[in-house]
Amino acid sequence: MSNEKPGNSNIVWHNATVTRSRREQQNGHKSVILWFTGLSGAGKSSLAHAVEEQLHQLGSRTCVLDGDNVRHGLSGDLGFSDNDRKENIRRIGEVAKLFLEAGVIALTAFISPFRTERAMVRKLVPHGEFIEIYCCADIAICEQRDVKGLYRRARAGEIKNFTGISSPYEEPVNPEINVDTGTQSIEECVDEVISLLHARGILVRA
Amino acid sequence: MSNEKPGNSNIVWHNATVTRSRREQQNGHKSVILWFTGLSGAGKSSLAHAVEEQLHQLGSRTCVLDGDNVRHGLSGDLGFSDNDRKENIRRIGEVAKLFLEAGVIALTAFISPFRTERAMVRKLVPHGEFIEIYCCADIAICEQRDVKGLYRRARAGEIKNFTGISSPYEEPVNPEINVDTGTQSIEECVDEVISLLHARGILVRA
Numbered sequence: 001m002s003n004e005k006p007g008n009s010n011i012v013w014h015n016a017t018v019t020r021s022r023r024e025q026q027n028g029h030k031s032v033i034l035w036f037t038g039l040s041g042a043g044k045s046s047l048a049h050a051v052e053e054q055l056h057q058l059g060s061r062t063c064v065l066d067g068d069n070v071r072h073g074l075s076g077d078l079g080f081s082d083n084d085r086k087e088n089i090r091r092i093g094e095v096a097k098l099f100l101e102a103g104v105i106a107l108t109a110f111i112s113p114f115r116t117e118r119a120m121v122r123k124l125v126p127h128g129e130f131i132e133i134y135c136c137a138d139i140a141i142c143e144q145r146d147v148k149g150l151y152r153r154a155r156a157g158e159i160k161n162f163t164g165i166s167s168p169y170e171e172p173v174n175p176e177i178n179v180d181t182g183t184q185s186i187e188e189c190v191d192e193v194i195s196l197l198h199a200r201g202i203l204v205r206a
Numbered sequence: 207m208s209n210e211k212p213g214n215s216n217i218v219w220h221n222a223t224v225t226r227s228r229r230e231q232q233n234g235h236k237s238v239i240l241w242f243t244g245l246s247g248a249g250k251s252s253l254a255h256a257v258e259e260q261l262h263q264l265g266s267r268t269c270v271l272d273g274d275n276v277r278h279g280l281s282g283d284l285g286f287s288d289n290d291r292k293e294n295i296r297r298i299g300e301v302a303k304l305f306l307e308a309g310v311i312a313l314t315a316f317i318s319p320f321r322t323e324r325a326m327v328r329k330l331v332p333h334g335e336f337i338e339i340y341c342c343a344d345i346a347i348c349e350q351r352d353v354k355g356l357y358r359r360a361r362a363g364e365i366k367n368f369t370g371i372s373s374p375y376e377e378p379v380n381p382e383i384n385v386d387t388g389t390q391s392i393e394e395c396v397d398e399v400i401s402l403l404h405a406r407g408i409l410v411r412a
Contacts (some may be wrong), residue, residue: 098271105338
């Protein structure tokens with residue numbers, strides 16, 4: 001913390017002294033981005049929230065970004081054209097990066113169907129700090145669940161560019177984690193994520 | 207945390223169980239937005255970082271949003287037209303709200319010269335959770351400092367719509383905190399902010 005008075009124009013005194021490293025030390029764990037990707041209905045948001053619950057119980061600082069708190073807020077001005085979807089992912093990546101710098105484990109749950117967009121976010125942060133988690137439920141199971149009724153509407157032609165129906169989902173080539181959220185239990189999936197965080201030294205105290 | 211298996215389509219199992227309240231309890235303090243506003247060179251970013259340092263030493267979770275980490279990232283696609291400046295402030299408000307929900311004290315340091323835009327952000331969050339801090343340094347002092355050389359360039363006509371020179375700064379009518387960052391020491395200004403946070407019960411443990 002600078003002790004210079006603002007009247008002294010010879011110094012630049014707005015240095016950020018609370019570094020990410022100090023935050024991580026305070027928190028007792030490192031920060032990272034957990035990027036859940038997969039079809040609508042695959043269980044991305046559910047798994048993200050279940051992982052968050054586990055992390056919270058382990059004493060970690062977390063946040064979940066998903067459609068509920070991003071599409072109505074930060075990306076409220078965007079639609080679902082290719083450009084708007086890309087801009088949506090770009091903004092989410094930038095916000096996740098801000099949480100990363102704040103020492104928080106950022107969990108994001110968006111279909112994010114395109115490899116180039118996921119690669120764009122991966123490149124925003126240092127190597128190893130973007131963990132891609134492919135929720136690879138079979139589309140038949142996703143469509144059967146159809147919690148939000150979106151598949152029915154997409155089949156009826158009421159929704160255009162619907163991933164898996166009328167727009168492609170590009171599977172991750174080499175994701176850090178691959179879980180079958182169509183058949184595995186949520187506990188199994190949570191365990192896989194938490195195990196990786198331990199193995200990577202992100203959860204250092206637990 | 208839900209114990210239901212994802213294969214059970216009768217339940218919606220993506221509830222967020224880690225609430226803001228639980229985060230605040232974990233952190234030992236409440237979250238809030240500290241919105242620093244004032245002329246270029248008034249010392250907003252410096253004061254925000256000095257307050258952050260103090261808060262960190264008190265064991266609080268914080269983040270600072272300022273031009274350095276927002277204009278090159280989240281708002282990297284925006285310029286300085288009236289519309290773009292407004293969109294910039296809107297996004298910052300939405301991101302600050304996400305940090306608020308994550309239990310983090312969000313400090314923002316942007317000129318944010320217009321009352322309507324600051325009011326827009328204030329309305330995003332519950333009453334009392336947006337604290338406006340007017341850094342009211344005299345423009346002569348700001349221009350004398352001119353740390354970034356912006357006033358000189360604005361006077362030379364190289365920068366258009368420069369707040370205080372060729373674009374208005376609308377003073378806050380009733381800010382929660384009013385500090386004269388032109389004449390007060392940074393310690394005095396920090397104390398004023400921390401005192402208010404104590405008085406408001408935001409720092410409950412310190």
